[in-house]
Amino acid sequence: MATKIAWCLQGDFEYRCSEFEPEDTMDEVARKIGSYDVDCVVKKPPRSILRVRNPATSEVLPRELTLKDSGLGQWSNIEIVFEESAGESEL
Secondary structure (H helix, E strand, O other): OOEEEEEEEOOOOOOEEEEEOOOOEHHHHHHHHHHHHEOOOEOOOOOEEEEEEEOOOOEEOOOOOEHHHHOOOOOEEEEEEEEEOOOOOOO
């Protein structure tokens, strides 16, 4: 069953809601969200990747962590932030 998550992209102050699968990794969550807003609402900095941050703890979540293992539940809030890339593939 899909999980509804409220999210905000760094540099934007509007929260949106999307559904994600429990098996989605944080990289997949960031990629899906990025397809909505990046370079439309907020310009992506050069050489950066998107990461998921838990605003309750300010922790940037591990990229391979799945939604079901993250402790995030229905209607949890997350922030999508830009992190400088060290030559990694961009999301």
